[in-house]
Amino acid sequence: MIYTFLFISLFFGCKKDASTNIITPPTAGSLAFKTSVSSVVLSAATDASTVVTFNFKAASFGANVVPTYSLEFDLPADTSGANAWANAVIVKLPAGTLSKAYLGSDFNSLLANQLLLPTGTVSTLAIRLKAEVNQNTGAVSVIKPIYSSLTMAVNPYKATIEYPALIVKGGNSWKTPTVRSNGFVLTSSKFNSKYEGYLNLPNADGYGGDAFQLVSSKDATKVYGWGGTATTMNLTGGNLYLSPSPAYMKVNADVDALTITYTPVKFFISGDDNGWSTSSTPLVYNATTMKWVAANVSLTAGKTFVFTANGGYDISYKVDATGALVYSGAPTWGGINIPITKTGIFTITLDLSAGDGNYTYSVK
Known part of the structure; x- marks a missing residue:
């Protein structure tokens, strides 16, 4: 009887253990x-x-x-x-x-x-x-x-990355925003010493053009001004003067080398639909929106275009593999022609106001 009881107990014990390990x-x-x-x-x-x-x-x-x-x-x-x-x-x-x-x-x-x-x-x-x-x-x-x-x-929306910036501080009678604002920044898209942006210099109140300084967004005590020549900067200098002015400028600054360069620009649309002309389809700068706009532009699905400047391709913009706007001019010569997906009459907008790394465009 004792052996029988032990056998039954072991049997049911094993059965219970097995049941808890069955995968369902x-x-x-x-x-x-x-x-x-x-x-x-x-x-x-x-x-x-x-x-x-x-x-x-x-x-x-x-x-x-x-x-x-x-x-x-x-x-x-x-x-x-x-x-x-x-x-x-x-x-x-x-x-x-x-x-x-x-x-x-x-x-x-x-x-x-x-x-x-x-x-x-x-x-x-x-x-x-x-x-x-x-x-x-x-x-x-x-x-x-x-x-x-x-x-x-x-x-989703395209988020603007807040890159390190040099913020424009107007001099003489040029009034600029007191905080970081689109249209008044040069940015460092690679987080290094090199900054780029586009500035509209609307006045002629300084020596050779608009007067201003550049304030570091990382350290407000670093204020870059006149370095003795039109292409140099200094942390103890007065106002920078970029000329000619009034003008819309592509501006590049290097805070390690203490250099600054500037090029007046006007933008155009060059593509299949206008025979790749670099002058027949201009964009017009809107000082209020700080964008370049071309209205009533005829585009054809399957064709492409590029943003060009000053009648050539040395300063030009295409897109990368993700569709983001990228610089494609000298000396890099990269990018992909911007594809056109629909046929019709469109308004094309180029927005360079947020600084390098955050340039955008639209076709509507």
């Missing part, structure tokens, strides 16, 4: 994966706010295992076929986390910088939740992951 994968629906909003429009005003939260329930695999979770973000066109989700941006969630909230700035960076979604327009975003069981050894688990997917409409 959950269904996708049991994860109850959802988003707090079905669409979101992002802007600088939403940077510090929570714009979307993804929630789900814990995945129960029917055994004493702890699953891990990640979110995958991709374009709908990349979510099917042999390489489905291969280009997804993967965000792994901390252990025990059943939600993920995004501030506007972080979500915008994911959309615009990582997924390279177009800014200022609505796109469909595919999001997939992945629940998986990882091996302690790091080996690939034999338990297949469980997925749950959803989509939402997103409209």
Whole structure:
């Protein structure tokens, strides 16, 4: 009797242990994966706010295992076929986390910088939740992951990076903003000693042109002024005088070499639709908006154009692989011709007011 009792006890004990280790994968629906909003429009005003939260329930695999979770973000066109989700941006969630909230700035960076979604327009975003069981050894688990997917409409914006700047401080009677403002900055897009920007010098009140100094955004005690010649600067000098003036100038300064150069510019559109003329389609500078504008421009889908200056290509702008405006003139000669996607009559705008690294254009 004693032996029989021990056998029965061992049998039921083994049966109980075995039952707790049976893997029963959950269904996708049991994860109850959802988003707090079905669409979101992002802007600088939403940077510090929570714009979307993804929630789900814990995945129960029917055994004493702890699953891990990640979110995958991709374009709908990349979510099917042999390489489905291969280009997804993967965000792994901390252990025990059943939600993920995004501030506007972080979500915008994911959309615009990582997924390279177009800014200022609505796109469909595919999001997939992945629940998986990882091996302690790091080996690939034999338990297949469980997925749950959803989509939402997103409209990211092009965020302006605040690069180190030299801020224009007007001299004589030239009044300039007291704080950093578009149209009055040279920026260092590579975070080094070299600064670039475009300045509209509207007056002729200084020796040889507008009078001003350049104040470092990193150290307001560093004020760059006259260095003894038209192309040099000094930290103890008076006002800089760039001429001729009035003029719209491309300005380059090097705070290590204490040099400054300037070139008066006027911009044009050169492309397939005007036989690549560097003079027949001018842009007109609007001193109020600080943008160059060409209205009623005929464009043809499938063709391309470039922004040129002063009747040539030494100062010109194209786009890079992401569609961002980039310098393509001497001596680098890079970039891709700007593609035209629709046929029609358009207004083309070139905005160089935010300094190097933040130049933009639009075709509307």
